[in-house]
Amino acid sequence: MEMKKRISLELRNRSPAEVAELVVDNCRSSDGEVEGLTDEFKELEFLSMVNVGLSSLSKLPSLPKLRKLELSDNNISGALETLAEKCPHLTYLNLSGNKIKELSNVEALQNLKSLRSLDLFNCEITTLEEYRESVFELLPQVTYLDGFDQEDNEAPDSEADDEDEDEDGAGPPADYEDDEEGEEEEEEEGSEGAEVGLSFLMKQGVQEEEDDYAEEEDEDEPAAVRGEKRKRDVEDEGDDDDDDDDD
Template sequence: MTFMTLLQRIDLEIGKKNPSEVKELNLSHSKSTSIEGISEEYVALETLNLTGIGLESLSGLPKLPSLKTLEIAENNLSGGLEVLVNCPNLEQLNLSSNKIDSIDTLTPLAKLSNLRSLYLMHCKVENTENYRKLVFAAIPNLKFLDGWDENNESEPESEDQVGNFPNGDLEANGGDNEDENDSEDDEDEEYGIEALQRSDDLEDDDEEDYAPGEEEEAELDEYDDIDEEDEEEEEEDVEDNGANLSGAGVTGPRRPGSKRRHDDSDEVGNGGITGLPPAKHKSTSNTDTPADDGVALDE
């Protein structure tokens, strides 16, 4: 990954602005071991961000009388803080994630009468016994160390902190995200109303009379023809059964009865009727011979 040099980043940030008019300069994550490209022309500069550019010293820092916030975290600084006297109105200083390892390294900061907030998180000096007490003693004007005062009360957020320190950036971005979320919620509500309107239209369409197409009408006609054929076959079966019964000499309505077990010998050979005694047939005479059950059977 290629990083811009500090000079390239400055040109990109200020563009055609006059340096004397610049109040905020964010040069983070460009590359330089020392400060260059920033001159005493930046008389109105109040916020300077040099996070993670690879600084090994603060040499080259000009006099910046209006500077209030200096962000130089995530560099390789181990000392040389005396040059910060060029920023007499400095109020907030972030030295987190540097190579500061002793309280003595911090003593030059006592000359900054307006310094009220200092960040030293992830520096070796944090491992010093009574670290907080010693830092407050070394810098009498200091009010907050790593976001807390001597009584462990949290530092109130100021307008200068929001957008400059890392936690300020997050909060500022969070505010923007809230606005975006509000707009997304509004869009969701609009889409929800449109969806309801579309569902109402669909319900109205469903309530209209259904008109089958030509193919569906043809299929329905085929089903009707099949049903009519089935009914005709059932009527023919009924007529055939009636004829068999009349041929057997059975008259009157049939009484429904329960099925019983029977053998093949129970079936009447000429009529196919089961459950009736076998009929006696005439041999040569034309006289009707009565059956055993009193029913006259015609040949």
């Protein structure tokens, strides 16, 4: 599909001024130039033209808000001064898989003062001796080259950072945790109460059994024996009375 037609389809009944992101990967540029993009895309912040057969950026329109530009797997060899003129606020530029061979080919990127990440992977320039040191020296504003900084620290992945924040924020709400703790405390109190009640009932039952047993023993004694006991008790009481009279 031609680039111009692809861009028209990507608009999806929107006006160019409403588009912030545009992806036209794997379409075809008829003459190696940018086609279908105009100055009307003034709100565009992300543009991806991967593998579209570009050999020149001379017809790139003015895109003042563009921050990220994907141009990998094309036939671009130089003339990058257009980028500083048309996209002065670029922070990320991917030129991997193009025909950039010399440091002089990227020298024009010095004017992209906001450029922080540059990708030249799979370009012939990467075979130069001290390639990384030379590019960092030529473009001091660049922090990450081919995904790594000067100390070989990998560039952060914004998507991964977002996932980590979601995981850190995961978990049941505080109210839910409080409810669970309250339920556990109630269960413990209930179980303690049940143990106390059971213990009391068992003790009460034992006492009742002892009382019943004592009553049964009294009933089992012969009437004569019980009468003899009563007689002795009466005599003992009488003796006590006599002693009181003597005094």
